[in-house]
Amino acid sequence: MSDELDEIQAIFFEECAEGLVTAEQGLSAMAGGDVSADVIAGVFRAVHSIKGGAGAFGHAALTAFSHRFENVLDEVRAGRIAPTPGVTAVMLTAFDILSDHVEASKGTAPAPADAAALAALDEVLATGGAGTPAAPVAAATPVIEAADDFGFTPVTAVIDDLDPFGFEPIGVMLEDLDPQPAEAPSEVAGWTVRFAPSRSALANGGEPLLVVREVEHLGGSVVDIDCSALPPLRDLDPEESYMVWTLSAPATLPQADIAECFDFVSPDSIIEITRAEPPADTDLELAPSSAAAAPDPGHAAPEPTSATTAFSPNRAPEPEVLALAVVPKSDTPRAAEPAAQTIRVDLTKLDMLLNLVGELVIRNSILTDRLSPKEQQRVELPELARLTREIQDNVMSLRAQPIKQAFSRVPRMLRDLSVETGKLVLLETTGESTEVDKGVIEKIGDPLTHMIRNAVDHGIESPDDRAAVGKPREGTIRLSAEQKSARIFVRVSDDGRGIDRARVRAKAVEKGIIPADAVLSNEEIDQLICAPGFSTAESISNISGRGVGMDVVRSNVEALGGRVEISSVPGQGTTFTMILPLTLAILDGMVVRLAGQRYVLPLATVVESVKPEPGQVRPMSRTTEVIELRGNYLPVRRLGDLFGFGGKGRAPEDSLVIIVESEAGHVGLMVDTIEDRREVVIKSLDQNLHPIRGLGGATILGDGSIALILDVEALVGSSASAPQHSLKGLAA
Amino acid sequence: MSTTNSPGERKMVTFSLGQQMFGIDMNALIEIREWEEPTPLPGVAPFIKGVTNLRGTVIPVVGLAERIGWPASKIHSRSCILVVNISGNQCGFLVDEVADIVLIKDEDVQPAPDMETAENVIRGLVQISTRATDGSQGEAGTMVSLLDLNALSLTRQLDFAA
Numbered sequence: 001m002s003d004e005l006d007e008i009q010a011i012f013f014e015e016c017a018e019g020l021v022t023a024e025q026g027l028s029a030m031a032g033g034d035v036s037a038d039v040i041a042g043v044f045r046a047v048h049s050i051k052g053g054a055g056a057f058g059h060a061a062l063t064a065f066s067h068r069f070e071n072v073l074d075e076v077r078a079g080r081i082a083p084t085p086g087v088t089a090v091m092l093t094a095f096d097i098l099s100d101h102v103e104a105s106k107g108t109a110p111a112p113a114d115a116a117a118l119a120a121l122d123e124v125l126a127t128g129g130a131g132t133p134a135a136p137v138a139a140a141t142p143v144i145e146a147a148d149d150f151g152f153t154p155v156t157a158v159i160d161d162l163d164p165f166g167f168e169p170i171g172v173m174l175e176d177l178d179p180q181p182a183e184a185p186s187e188v189a190g191w192t193v194r195f196a197p198s199r200s201a202l203a204n205g206g207e208p209l210l211v212v213r214e215v216e217h218l219g220g221s222v223v224d225i226d227c228s229a230l231p232p233l234r235d236l237d238p239e240e241s242y243m244v245w246t247l248s249a250p251a252t253l254p255q256a257d258i259a260e261c262f263d264f265v266s267p268d269s270i271i272e273i274t275r276a277e278p279p280a281d282t283d284l285e286l287a288p289s290s291a292a293a294a295p296d297p298g299h300a301a302p303e304p305t306s307a308t309t310a311f312s313p314n315r316a317p318e319p320e321v322l323a324l325a326v327v328p329k330s331d332t333p334r335a336a337e338p339a340a341q342t343i344r345v346d347l348t349k350l351d352m353l354l355n356l357v358g359e360l361v362i363r364n365s366i367l368t369d370r371l372s373p374k375e376q377q378r379v380e381l382p383e384l385a386r387l388t389r390e391i392q393d394n395v396m397s398l399r400a401q402p403i404k405q406a407f408s409r410v411p412r413m414l415r416d417l418s419v420e421t422g423k424l425v426l427l428e429t430t431g432e433s434t435e436v437d438k439g440v441i442e443k444i445g446d447p448l449t450h451m452i453r454n455a456v457d458h459g460i461e462s463p464d465d466r467a468a469v470g471k472p473r474e475g476t477i478r479l480s481a482e483q484k485s486a487r488i489f490v491r492v493s494d495d496g497r498g499i500d501r502a503r504v505r506a507k508a509v510e511k512g513i514i515p516a517d518a519v520l521s522n523e524e525i526d527q528l529i530c531a532p533g534f535s536t537a538e539s540i541s542n543i544s545g546r547g548v549g550m551d552v553v554r555s556n557v558e559a560l561g562g563r564v565e566i567s568s569v570p571g572q573g574t575t576f577t578m579i580l581p582l583t584l585a586i587l588d589g590m591v592v593r594l595a596g597q598r599y600v601l602p603l604a605t606v607v608e609s610v611k612p613e614p615g616q617v618r619p620m621s622r623t624t625e626v627i628e629l630r631g632n633y634l635p636v637r638r639l640g641d642l643f644g645f646g647g648k649g650r651a652p653e654d655s656l657v658i659i660v661e662s663e664a665g666h667v668g669l670m671v672d673t674i675e676d677r678r679e680v681v682i683k684s685l686d687q688n689l690h691p692i693r694g695l696g697g698a699t700i701l702g703d704g705s706i707a708l709i710l711d712v713e714a715l716v717g718s719s720a721s722a723p724q725h726s727l728k729g730l731a732a
Numbered sequence: 733m734s735t736t737n738s739p740g741e742r743k744m745v746t747f748s749l750g751q752q753m754f755g756i757d758m759n760a761l762i763e764i765r766e767w768e769e770p771t772p773l774p775g776v777a778p779f780i781k782g783v784t785n786l787r788g789t790v791i792p793v794v795g796l797a798e799r800i801g802w803p804a805s806k807i808h809s810r811s812c813i814l815v816v817n818i819s820g821n822q823c824g825f826l827v828d829e830v831a832d833i834v835l836i837k838d839e840d841v842q843p844a845p846d847m848e849t850a851e852n853v854i855r856g857l858v859q860i861s862t863r864a865t866d867g868s869q870g871e872a873g874t875m876v877s878l879l880d881l882n883a884l885s886l887t888r889q890l891d892f893a894a
Contacts, residue, residue: 359788597771643774685773685783688821689792689886692775698783698790706771706785 019046059105081128190251196270220249369702400435431481447553459496493575499568530554598707617652636668767811796825855880
């Protein structure tokens with residue numbers, strides 16, 4: 001039983017997490033100036049459902065806080081408090097506390113101190129109310145508990161609001177508050193009656209006008225009269241019935257009441273009573289709020305002159321009013337949203353599925369290998385392969401999530417960091433919608449946190465220092481994600497002071513990471529940041545000197561089969577790039593052979609292959625070679641040497657040089673032969689072993705043997721920076 | 733291949749490396765396969781012979797003798813690979829010859845004497861009787877070193893491997 005409860009509770013926390021993400025995205029959008037009703041309603045819903053769940057599980061503190069938060073959101077949503085930057089800032093702070101409360105409820109963190117945030121919220125509530133002539137807004141707070149689900153309070157509040165504004169608006173209101181308030185909306189959402197009395201109905205004395213009047217008496221109205229059947233006057237049969245009425249009736253009416261109006265109409269008449277699309281219930285509940293929307297333009301419009309600063313929360317007229325009018329619309333699809341149903345699936349089940357599909361792909365290529373093209377056609381193998389591919393794409397997409405999820409915690413972190421450090425930081429995010437495997441998203445959270453902390457703590461200077469060197473007082477952190485072939489590039493760059501290489505070097509010597517006389521290139525010094533146990537923070541700050549550091553970033557990323565690249569320009573900033581694989585992507589690869597083994601080169605990196613003429617490949621120094629290609633000299637690496645297989649290998653004339661594209665430019669890789677070009681399924685090496693530099697994984701070929709997948713960037717990169725050993729040592 | 737043991741007893745697979753007998757817990761054993769040359773990996777510790785395909789999963793193959801500090805095994809017709817599960821990770825160990833499956837009592841296992849070794853991969857020592865061909869208990873007195881599989885975990889040996 002308690003297990004079951006735990007399980008449900010776990011689901012609740014999962015939903016909390018999703019709710020928090022939604023709320024934060026909404027709030028961030030609001031902070032960015034997007035105060036559309038959709039956004040506000042989204043935030044409100046998120047907080048509201050957290051409150052609901054928290055109540056059900058007895059998390060009193062969380063319930064209490066989210067309730068207070070929700071009160072403010074409700075007012076903002078109803079348009080009684082304008083989402084000014086000030087209000088949004090208060091809500092952002094409240095959001096931070098709310099997420100802390102969620103953590104506290106999970107038991108993973110102590111309960112946060114929320115007094116300040118609560119006071120700020122209350123103040124917003126109070127001033128938002130005091131600014132308007134209608135004191136009842138503040139008074140409404142105690143009522144809201146009962147009403148906030150789909151409150152009718154808005155209606156009463158609106159009436160109070162309106163009183164001081166003279167007669168014109170009230171005239172509008174009266175109509176709206178008519179005993180049949182749903183009259184206007186009912187045209188959209190109520191009953192629709194199609195009525196075509198038959199000839200015999202008329203002959204029996206049935207008077208359509210009476211019937212129509214009866215419907216009108218119930219609150220209905222005539223929408224349309226179809227006279228198209230009416231013949232020219234000379235052909236008119238006075239006893240025939242030609243007209244078809246379309247009537248509407250309020251959604252509140254029971255169908256029987258409407259049917260009753262037609263009781264005395266001859267049964268061979270056409271009487272169709274149908275419901276308009278959206279379920280009536282939602283419309284009913286929404287009606288008051290759309291009624292509430294109507295007077296707003298009224299009261300906003302006559303007021304502008306009398307509006308003072310105190311009034312400003314209610315002023316921001318146009319978008320707000322528009323927004324209000326949209327609220328019901330954004331709510332309606334939620335009520336009737338069968339199209340976007342989701343189910344929760346255990347990730348391990350997806351993994352299993354993914355693995356099986358991988359097997360299927362491999363079996364397919366085994367069949368392709370073993371059957372002659374003719375036989376392949378006979379058993380419709382291409383068709384099977386296409387299906388398999390589609391299944392795989394679909395299964396992959398099940399696990400793919402926009403990287404936004406990992407990015408969404410950054411704004412909050414930056415707010416905290418900027419409070420802690422007193423540094424001003426702007427965040428620019430691009431490529432949030434890049435889709436990455438869920439496993440990758442989960443695992444880059446920590447590295448990302450470290451990189452951001454690092455950027456703020458070590459990179460960005462204090463506002464005064466920045467001003468002193470002529471930079472804007474706010475530092476900027478750019479967070480970007482993009483997919484390039486089978487890799488995801490996640491970059492964190494700052495415009496701070498850059499890496500102080502002399503200091504890094506000194507520190508590394510001091511910590512015994514490198515010998516004092518080591519000769520290191522700039523890149524190698526930058527890489528030292530990622531060495532285990534390295535931290536240059538002079539004093540261990542709360543933020544990034546936690547004893548762990550960039551080595552965690554590096555080991556986490558390498559555990560994912562990725563790597564970290566650092567580039568830094570002193571005085572201008574530092575960029576950390578995480579280069580991550582798409583898990584189990586199908587890779588379009590070129591299978592090459594070297595020393596009896598097969599390797600797969602990602603086709604995306606292959607520019608061309610060259611069969612060197614004698615003398616085309618020349619030694620440049622004792623250990624380096626170049627190939628002359630159409631007048632250009634490109635570096636050539638012997639794959640065998642890179643892998644330390646030793647031996648002289650084949651002569652260049654008996655080999656092939658594959659020109660690959662890397663960030664270091666075009667480089668030739670010398671292999672024995674090209675065997676094939678095919679799609680391969682990437683199997684990670686680190687699942688059972690550990691990542692190996694230079695390899696992006698392995699794949700199983702059609703005959704069941706394994707071919708290693710080459711990571712061109714790492715291969716070319718690691719050979720470019722001379723002493724291979726030091727790099728390897730750092731990688732460990 | 734039932735692996736349910738009565739309390740205090742466990743099944744061990746015994747095998748030889750050179751002249752030495754070793755044992756691993758039967759529960760960790762996934763399968764025993766014939767030796768097949770694995771795909772060599774660049775830039776890894778010498779004891780990692782390469783990777784092989786275990787029904788669609790890429791698993792490393794480790795020369796167990798070298799891994800625990802003995803001279804490398806020579807491949808012969810009875811060489812085989814013990815595929816084991818070490819806390820969720822699969823790994824193949826090259827051994828010279830699989831000997832037997834024996835039932836041993838926990839109380840018969842002596843903790844390995846604390847020797848000054850770089851890393852202790854021996855969990856305990858036990859004496860077993862070799863089984864005679866007719867199935868009866870044969871001569872007693874073969875020492876078997878029980879291996880601590882967790883200490884052999886590859887994913888933990890990052891620094892060692894690099």
